[in-house]
Amino acid sequence: MLEIINLHATVADKPILNGVSLHVPAGEVHAIMGPNGSGKSTLAYVLAGRPGYEVTQGSVTFTPTRHSGLEPGPAFSSEGAEGRQIPGRARDDEGGLDLLAMEPHERAAAGLFLGFQYPVEIPGISYLQFLRESLNSQRRFRGEAELSAGEFIKLAREQANLLGMDADMLKRPVNVGFSGGEKKRAEMVQMGIMAPKFAVLDETDSGLDIDALKAVGAGINRIMRAPDKGVLLITHYQRLLDYVEPDRVHVLRNGRIERSGGPELARELEREGYTEAAA
Amino acid sequence: MNEAVKNRELKEKIAQDYEWGFVSDVEQEFAPKGLNEDTVRFISAKKNEPEWMLEWRLKAYRAWLEMEEVSWAKLDIPTIDYQDAYYYAAPKAKPKLASLDELDPEIRRTYEKLGIPIEEQKVLAGVEGSAKVAVDAVFDSVSVATTFREELKRAGVIFLSISEAIREYPELVQKYLGSVVPQRDNYFACLNSAVFSDGTFVYVPEGVRCPMELSTYFRINAENTGQFERTLIVADKGAYVSYLEGCTAPMRDENQLHAAVVEIFAHEDAEVKYSTVQNWYPGDKDGRGGIFNFVTKRALCSGDRSKVSWTQVETGSAITWKYPSCILKGDGSVGEFYSIALTNNRQQADTGTKMIHIGANTRSTIVSKGISAGRSNNTYRGLVRVLPRAENVRNFTQCDSLLLGSDCGAHTVPYIEVKNPTATIEHEATTSKISEDQLFYAMSRGLDQEAAVALIVNGFAREVLKQLPMEFAVEAQKLLGISLEGSVG
Numbered sequence A: 001m002l003e004i005i006n007l008h009a010t011v012a013d014k015p016i017l018n019g020v021s022l023h024v025p026a027g028e029v030h031a032i033m034g035p036n037g038s039g040k041s042t043l044a045y046v047l048a049g050r051p052g053y054e055v056t057q058g059s060v061t062f063t064p065t066r067h068s069g070l071e072p073g074p075a076f077s078s079e080g081a082e083g084r085q086i087p088g089r090a091r092d093d094e095g096g097l098d099l100l101a102m103e104p105h106e107r108a109a110a111g112l113f114l115g116f117q118y119p120v121e122i123p124g125i126s127y128l129q130f131l132r133e134s135l136n137s138q139r140r141f142r143g144e145a146e147l148s149a150g151e152f153i154k155l156a157r158e159q160a161n162l163l164g165m166d167a168d169m170l171k172r173p174v175n176v177g178f179s180g181g182e183k184k185r186a187e188m189v190q191m192g193i194m195a196p197k198f199a200v201l202d203e204t205d206s207g208l209d210i211d212a213l214k215a216v217g218a219g220i221n222r223i224m225r226a227p228d229k230g231v232l233l234i235t236h237y238q239r240l241l242d243y244v245e246p247d248r249v250h251v252l253r254n255g256r257i258e259r260s261g262g263p264e265l266a267r268e269l270e271r272e273g274y275t276e277a278a279a
Numbered sequence B: 001m002n003e004a005v006k007n008r009e010l011k012e013k014i015a016q017d018y019e020w021g022f023v024s025d026v027e028q029e030f031a032p033k034g035l036n037e038d039t040v041r042f043i044s045a046k047k048n049e050p051e052w053m054l055e056w057r058l059k060a061y062r063a064w065l066e067m068e069e070v071s072w073a074k075l076d077i078p079t080i081d082y083q084d085a086y087y088y089a090a091p092k093a094k095p096k097l098a099s100l101d102e103l104d105p106e107i108r109r110t111y112e113k114l115g116i117p118i119e120e121q122k123v124l125a126g127v128e129g130s131a132k133v134a135v136d137a138v139f140d141s142v143s144v145a146t147t148f149r150e151e152l153k154r155a156g157v158i159f160l161s162i163s164e165a166i167r168e169y170p171e172l173v174q175k176y177l178g179s180v181v182p183q184r185d186n187y188f189a190c191l192n193s194a195v196f197s198d199g200t201f202v203y204v205p206e207g208v209r210c211p212m213e214l215s216t217y218f219r220i221n222a223e224n225t226g227q228f229e230r231t232l233i234v235a236d237k238g239a240y241v242s243y244l245e246g247c248t249a250p251m252r253d254e255n256q257l258h259a260a261v262v263e264i265f266a267h268e269d270a271e272v273k274y275s276t277v278q279n280w281y282p283g284d285k286d287g288r289g290g291i292f293n294f295v296t297k298r299a300l301c302s303g304d305r306s307k308v309s310w311t312q313v314e315t316g317s318a319i320t321w322k323y324p325s326c327i328l329k330g331d332g333s334v335g336e337f338y339s340i341a342l343t344n345n346r347q348q349a350d351t352g353t354k355m356i357h358i359g360a361n362t363r364s365t366i367v368s369k370g371i372s373a374g375r376s377n378n379t380y381r382g383l384v385r386v387l388p389r390a391e392n393v394r395n396f397t398q399c400d401s402l403l404l405g406s407d408c409g410a411h412t413v414p415y416i417e418v419k420n421p422t423a424t425i426e427h428e429a430t431t432s433k434i435s436e437d438q439l440f441y442a443m444s445r446g447l448d449q450e451a452a453v454a455l456i457v458n459g460f461a462r463e464v465l466k467q468l469p470m471e472f473a474v475e476a477q478k479l480l481g482i483s484l485e486g487s488v489g
Helices: A040-048 A104-110 A127-141 A149-162 A167-171 A180-194 A210-224 A263-278 B003-015 B037-046 B051-066 B105-114 B118-125 B130-139 B142-155 B162-168 B170-176 B187-195 B436-444 B449-465 B470-483
Strands: A002-011 A014-024 A029-033 A053-062 A112-115 A122-126 A198-202 A230-234 A248-253 A256-261 B158-161 B198-204 B229-235 B240-246 B261-266 B271-278 B292-301 B307-314 B319-322 B325-328 B334-343 B348-357 B363-372 B377-386 B394-403 B409-418 B424-433
Touching: A002 A040, A014 A040, A014 A053, A014 A230, A014 A248, A014 A256, A029 A040, A029 A263, A040 A053, A040 A104, A040 A112, A040 A198, A040 A230, A104 A112, A104 A127, A104 B436, A112 A180, A122 A127, A122 B436, A122 B449, A127 A149, A127 A167, A127 A180, A127 B449, A149 A167, A149 A180, A167 A180, A180 A210, A198 A210, A210 A230, A248 A263, A256 A263, B037 B051, B037 B187, B051 B187, B142 B158, B158 B162, B162 B170, B162 B198, B162 B229, B170 B198, B170 B229, B187 B261, B187 B292, B198 B240, B229 B240, B229 B271, B261 B271, B261 B307, B271 B292, B271 B470, B292 B307, B292 B334, B307 B319, B307 B348, B307 B449, B307 B470, B325 B334, B325 B363, B334 B348, B334 B377, B334 B449, B334 B470, B348 B363, B363 B377, B363 B409, B363 B449, B377 B394, B394 B409, B394 B449, B409 B424, B436 B449, B449 B470
Parallel strands: A029 A230, A029 A248, A112 A198, A198 A230, B198 B229, B229 B261, B240 B271, B261 B292, B271 B307, B292 B319, B292 B325, B307 B334, B319 B348, B325 B348, B334 B363, B348 B377, B363 B394, B377 B409, B394 B424
Antiparallel strands: A002 A014, A002 A053, A248 A256, B158 B198
């Protein structure tokens, strides 16, 4: 579903990723672990298309699988909903997309979601307005009907409730005055509302107390554990993996995947640290 | 050319006999180019004005000759040749288009983005045969407007063009005209006093709450009054009125020089809310063309506990020079100024307010949001003055600037003059660049770059937008996004 081949990237001309290769098949959750400065967040930003993160080599192919019974929308063809040709978008016959050739909002419309390590504040704009505009923008891009205000509020309330968040918080400006834990929970509410195909979650567990961690873990399982979905879970610690069991664990170090293994690798890292485990 | 030489030349030109001698010829639809006493007489005659009005204009004209253009604003104003302009043209039909397809596609796109209904678009664009239908459908036809007029009349509210008011309510106009903005107040106000073409007069009698928002939309006469507009609003004791001016749709005008005057007079316990959306043509990307907008707006809170609130959204014009102000004379009177000024490309804006605290316990609030993009320059200039006898004055000023890109400028020039030690004055100012974090966050959720910029800018301007009447606010929000198109990236 997500195929990363020999990915090199620089930030301000400094090489950070030095040949990452990784394949996440549909239906799987992969964890990326690694010490500080190993390039984990850079990988997340490159996948989501953040300006300033320059890919110098390599490719990323994103193949959003079909929803059961649903035909792929126009976002999955080489033309956008408005008939615009998007260069280099279609990579292969199976509907694989050249992710790196797409704008960030096009990646979102194609079904990619980035959970931010540090969710950003947008003063003066309520969460409801922000998410409704965002979701409807995605839907327009895919050639789907927009949600009315009523439909959207119902969806948003459901998702907030499922994550144990007071739905009234969605009336507040985006992330303004939210605690660290509330911001992370709100990221998961966003993910529930957007219902992406593939989620890259960048240290979603940091700053969470144990109850919030459980709720977030349950949210990830509920929203993303499906045969047609995939997750790349970036984390420092084993603890989130107690709630979201990964299919594979990869160790990122010096901008490369150093080791890969099953869930036991995470426990080994937790016990022995990155230095020991690498030896 | 230095000022003295320019003025001398101007006066020499003016001194020449006017060869057309058109004064008696009231059938003529245009005053020839240029400005002299005959032009003033012509305008007055065209409007069938009483003698006192002509005298008032002439007095202003003579005063204007002695005055000089202002130079303290942070504006680069090209030399304006006042003899190379028209000061009176009869209301002229716009060139008719056969259909909307003939309209400049760029303007059409803007209409659509603003969500202006098709019929209204046709009226704005001047499509053949559209006016009647659309006026019925949208602008409130003559019949609807008449209904409004009747409702207003029942309430005792006078709402007329100022030309009509001069004829029908001379004693009211004579009493208040120039009472808030004296003729000699400044160069442009003085020019306006001499040659104002038309405008609006509102009088709300004692104790009356105006039953509807008054908008220039509803005024029957559709005269081309943009150039030298004159507005006079009087709220008698305990009266309330909310007035909307302007339009979000892009407005073009062949007259480059605009100099409007707005006067508001608030008696005891009266409240006036004045909202503006200004979207005059700003010129092209390189700053060619575009309106020069020199506006004097002032309110006199004459009575105790009176209140005047200015809200403005300024996105248009090549040059904006405008300081809606409040003179807080009555004890306990309140002045408010909420402003969004957006400049893009080569636009220049120098705008702000003056709050003059004369009475005791007077309060003022200033919230200014400046947004600069492209190569534009955006200045907030504000004065808070507390006079010696004004006890217990409070002022709160918040002045925020948002920069998009690195070629634009934002400037904040607050003047604070406090002569009474009991005053509490607060001033907060911030300047920030639109954050890449915010942009990327919004784009990663599915918004394209323009939508993301529009969203963030609207959030930045929220405090001011929420002061606008609902329908106006929705359009103003869209307008901010449209005005910034192509400014990032």
